[in-house]
Amino acid sequence: MNLQFTDEREFRGFIDELKRRLASREIRSLDRPNLRVSAVLIPLLLKDGEVHVLLTKRTSKVGTHKGDVSFPGGARDPEDPDLLHTAVRETAEEVGIAGRDIEYIGEFDHFMSIAGFHVSTFVGAIPHPYEYRVSDDEIEACIEVPLRLFRDRMYDEKREFEFEGEKFNIYYYHYNGYEIWGLTARILTDFGARVLCSAESRQEGPV
Numbered sequence: 001m002n003l004q005f006t007d008e009r010e011f012r013g014f015i016d017e018l019k020r021r022l023a024s025r026e027i028r029s030l031d032r033p034n035l036r037v038s039a040v041l042i043p044l045l046l047k048d049g050e051v052h053v054l055l056t057k058r059t060s061k062v063g064t065h066k067g068d069v070s071f072p073g074g075a076r077d078p079e080d081p082d083l084l085h086t087a088v089r090e091t092a093e094e095v096g097i098a099g100r101d102i103e104y105i106g107e108f109d110h111f112m113s114i115a116g117f118h119v120s121t122f123v124g125a126i127p128h129p130y131e132y133r134v135s136d137d138e139i140e141a142c143i144e145v146p147l148r149l150f151r152d153r154m155y156d157e158k159r160e161f162e163f164e165g166e167k168f169n170i171y172y173y174h175y176n177g178y179e180i181w182g183l184t185a186r187i188l189t190d191f192g193a194r195v196l197c198s199a200e201s202r203q204e205g206p207v
Contacts, residue, residue, distance in 0.1 A: 001196045003051040003148050011046045015105060015125055021195050022106025022123065030110045035118035039087040040073025042108065042121060042191065043097070045128040050146055053188065054126065056095060056134075057141040057178060069143065069180045071187070072097075075117070083120045095142055096133025097126055108191055113183050114163055121187055145175050151192035155185070 001018070005011045043054040055069050072091035080086045084107075088099045105123040113119055132142045148154070150173070157172040171185040180188075 001151075003146075003151065003196070004049055005046065005051075006049060008046065011051070014051065015044075015103070018123065018195070019105050022108065025194070027107055028109035030112055030118055032112060032118055035112060036116055037076045037083070037120075038074055038113075038117040039076065039083040039090070039120040039122060040071035040187075041087040041091045041102070042071060042123045042187070043091065043102070043126045044105070044123065044147065045126050045130075045144065047128050047144055050148070052128075052144040053147050053150075054095070055143045055145055055178075055180065055184065056139045057143060059136075059138060059140045061137050067140075068182060068184070069178050070184050071121075073119075084122050087120070087122045088124075094135050094139050097130065101130070102126055108187070108195065111183060111187060119183065119187075121191075123191075141178075143176070143178055145178075145180070147188075147192075147196070149173055149175065150185075150188035151196045153189060153192065155189070 001014065005014065045052050045054060054072070056072060057069050058067060060067055072094045073087050074090040076083060076086045080089065084104070088102060091097050091102065092099060103125040105125060108121040108123055111119045111121065134142060155171040155173050159170045161168050161170045168186070170181060171189050173180040173185055
């Protein structure tokens with residue numbers, strides 16, 4: 001998919017095509033009832049004529065993934081009616097993006113975190129510019145990263161990692177002094193391969 005546009009109309013066409021692609025594919029799910037249920041948002045925005053993804057750098061005060069670059073999101077609360085609500089609620093709490101300002105695009109795949117979470121991923125579009133209001137206890141910085149880095153696999157390093165008998169590729173991307181790796185890099189690399197690439201080159205197996 002093209003990720004560079006001259007105006008909002010072209011970006012609107014990209015969003016519509018992304019909705020179609022996500023709706024037409026089967027979501028990769030997990031059968032791991034022992035994991036804690038959670039959800040994240042993949043927030044997309046048009047900046048300088050190019051699609052970016054909003055990521056956050058976590059503080060050293062959080063319980064898990066201290067100092068890592070991640071998506072807005074977190075564990076499901078008992079009061080959350082569904083996991084999309086979890087992702088939207090956590091986005092509002094962490095970076096101050098109101099639910100009414102998020103255009104829902106679709107659900108992507110499920111992932112397992114080595115911290116013991118079953119992570120559902122949802123894609124949404126947000127306005128740009130936007131006045132983020134971060135939670136100082138949770139978020140150190142907001143980072144707007146070009147999505148093409150992950151579509152084109154412009155990673156700086158790839159390592160093989162074994163977890164619970166399975167082997168995974170761990171990708172390391174660097175952008176503006178930030179290191180993006182682990183599950184965040186995995187989700188975005190998979191998203192690039194499974195959704196953003198053309199039907200001819202799209203990969204539905206392990207990346």
